[in-house]
Amino acid sequence: MSTEDHTEDNGVPAGVTELPAAHGQSLDQASAQPVTASLTRILPxxxxxxxxxxxxxxxxxxxxxxxxxxxxxxxxxxxxxxxxxxxxxxxxxxxxxxxxxxxxxxxxxxxxxxxGLLQQWRVAIIGAGNLGRALSGYGGFRSRGFEIAALLDAAPEVIGTTVGDMEVQDIADLESIVQRSKANMAVLSVPGISAQDLCDKLVDCGVRSILSFAPVVLNVPAGVNLRRVDLATELQILAYHAQNLEA
Amino acid sequence: MSTEDHTEDNGVPAGVTELPAAHGQSLDQASAQPVTASLTRILPxxxxxxxxxxxxxxxxxxxxxxxxxxxxxxxxxxxxxxxxxxxxxxxxxxxxxxxxxxxxxxxxxxxxxxxGLLQQWRVAIIGAGNLGRALSGYGGFRSRGFEIAALLDAAPEVIGTTVGDMEVQDIADLESIVQRSKANMAVLSVPGISAQDLCDKLVDCGVRSILSFAPVVLNVPAGVNLRRVDLATELQILAYHAQNLEA
DNA sequence: CACTGTGAAGCCATTCACAGCT
DNA sequence: AGCTGTGAATGGCTTCACAGTG
Structure with missing residues (x-):
């Protein structure tokens, strides 16, 4: 329906981490690596x-x-x-x-x-606004082992509509939907004000990997992976460089 | 029209840079800083x-x-x-x-x-798909000195429609639109395949700060700021950590 | 001979710990 | 007494340069 949604291949870097992570292993660099060793140890x-x-x-x-x-x-x-x-x-x-x-x-x-792309990941997209819809239609996900497991929203006029081939479900049923759809990752594309609450709910029902676009600091317990992408931050950093380029 | 588009305040970090930048100044840490010194020198x-x-x-x-x-x-x-x-x-x-x-x-x-947020930045959004629309409706931009100067797309059925209060214009007229609208920044939310071409055109008509969501490596001449956000990359990094959390 | 794999060096960023002000 | 500003220490990532190997 338009020019965008870069469904194709190649692309680029991104975020600052956020993993309070307490990865079990402390040793890496084990002495022998008999090639094709399964576990890859911690990567920077x-x-x-x-x-x-x-x-x-x-x-x-x-x-x-x-x-x-x-x-x-x-x-x-x-x-x-x-x-x-x-x-x-x-x-x-x-x-x-x-x-x-x-x-x-x-x-x-x-x-x-x-x-970890050989296994299939199931992603629940929380928030079906433009961003959520952009993500659920993003071909780059499906083609790389990420299946959209569910698409949720809170707005009555959006719930029940279909986006691509997904029906938007009620965010109020988050727990049961996540469980039923076997989602093991989630994307938060909701307003900052509801992000922490939804994040907590996701963690409660077992989601341990969350990508948030909400412009707020989120707190998660150790053992949960949180990454954040902040669009306003990106532009602000660009503004800084732009300002400094000006003679 | 839905739950998302985190129009509010606070938020978070993000990307890896990409600035081939050849910033003029090599010295920083000048000896005296008489407080309120205007130029801030290079920040990490x-x-x-x-x-x-x-x-x-x-x-x-x-x-x-x-x-x-x-x-x-x-x-x-x-x-x-x-x-x-x-x-x-x-x-x-x-x-x-x-x-x-x-x-x-x-x-x-x-x-x-x-x-550099005290001056007004004018952002042209290239690509009016879901992502482009999400960005053009993102309140966090306007409230921080970023004005959407123009919204462009290539699809005939999208050109001429309005998104929020912006009319989608024809990407074929990119040069004249950018000039007329005095855009000094651009966001590329287009498919990877057309990204480099549009990027070049933007640079040609004087845009020196570009935020790209296209999943491709873009080449820009020195002196142009390019930042990239890659949604698939974010999920992949999350997948890695998720895999490593599994017992 | 060409290209990989990697120790060593260099650089950047974060954390520590405390001196300096108010 | 409390909190900022910062040198020094630490740790991590990147670049260099070359030894190792098909």
Whole structure:
């Protein structure tokens, strides 16, 4: 219905974390890594953001028929420098061949596995305003293992309408809907004023990973992953740089 | 028309930068800062993100009638620790009073000034899909010095319709519209496939600050500010942490 | 010979702890 | 007495440069 909703592939970085996280393990860097070792240990946040970019770049390369690639090519495609790409990948294990490079499909799989994209994630979208609708129609999710499990809103005139192929359900039934739909992630695209309350409810019914677009500081118990994207913040940071560019 | 579009105040951090920027000045930390010194010198990206949070917290405090505050209170409201808040503020100058704290309105102004929010920014939104519409209706922008200057799209059935109080204009006329509307910032909420082309056009007609939601790596000449927010990346990072939380 | 994998160096950001004011 | 402002210490991430290897 319009130009947008960048349904395609490739893209880019983002947020500051927010994970009060108390990851169980304290040791990483175990001595032996017998290759293809399943558990990847803790990856730095910055590395994670870049891995998603490599993944996009790889998918593009595969689509254009490339079988192999190198840190130089991949780095350019992902907009980073080759050294850090190699360092990032080395944190996952040694999946390249010296003097040659990386096998596209192989590397794609290793990164997907490390990121946890081999399992299907079910996302409940809380708030069916424009942002919520944009998200529920965003092709980039479905194509990467994220299934929209439910779409909720509080406004009577919105509840019961359909967005894409999803019916908007009543936010009042959040707990039962989340349980029934087996959602294990949630996106909060609601006004700041209701965000904390809904966040608490999500946590109560077992959701441990939440992406919030609400412009408020949210408190979550340890063990819950919270990421926030703040649109006004983005523009403000841009304004700062714009101001400083002016002669 | 629904629950979302968090029109209110407070909110949170976000993105990884992307500024190939070749900021003129190399010196900062000049010796004397005669207070209220106009030019703030380069602020670290991480500090910028937090400053926007402090600003939100301050606006809330003001709204609830507080005249003064302290690093402890503000830090809690912004979700950071007091030490880094003080360090951040000290980069702007010494606007607090030892033993007392900060005057809310005064600090608000200093931060606004540092961020470049005292001038009016005019934002062209490129792409009037759900995301573009969500952004153009986002109250948090207008209330912070960001005026929506224009809303463009390519789809014939969308051009000419109104969104809020804005008429959607034809993206084919981008150059003239940007010039006439005096837009000095742009938001790209278009499909990845058209993003680079539109980005180039924006740069051509003088826009030097761009916030992109398109899931592609964009190339811009030095001197242009580009920030990117990638929704799929956010979920993927969350997936990683979710996977690692699972016992 | 080309390209990966990685120790070491360098840089940036956060935290600590306390001196300096009011 | 209390809270700011900041040097010093710490920790994490990035870049460098090269040894290792097919």
């Amino acid at each position: 946040e910055a590395t994670l953001a870049r891995l998603t970019q490599y993944l996009r770049a790889l998918i593009k390369l595969k689509a254009s028929g490339e079988l192999r690639t190198s840190s130089g090519v991949l780095a350019t495609a992902a907009g980073v420098n080759p050294a850090i790409l190699r360092k990032d990948l080395s944190l996952l294990g040694s999946y390249g061949t010296r003097g040659v490079g990386y096998v596209v499909v192989e590397l794609t799989e290793h990164i997907s596995k490390a990121l | 990206e991480a500090t910028l993100a937090r400053l926007t949070q402090y600003l939100r917290a301050l606006i809330k405090l003001k709204a609830s009638g507080e005249l003064r505050t302290s690093s402890g209170v503000l830090a809690t409201a912004a979700g950071v620790n007091p030490a880094i808040l003080r360090k951040d503020l000290s980069l702007l100058g010494s606007y607090g009073t030892r033993g007392v704290g900060y005057v809310v309105v005064e600090l608000t102004e200093h931060i606004s000034k540092a961020l």
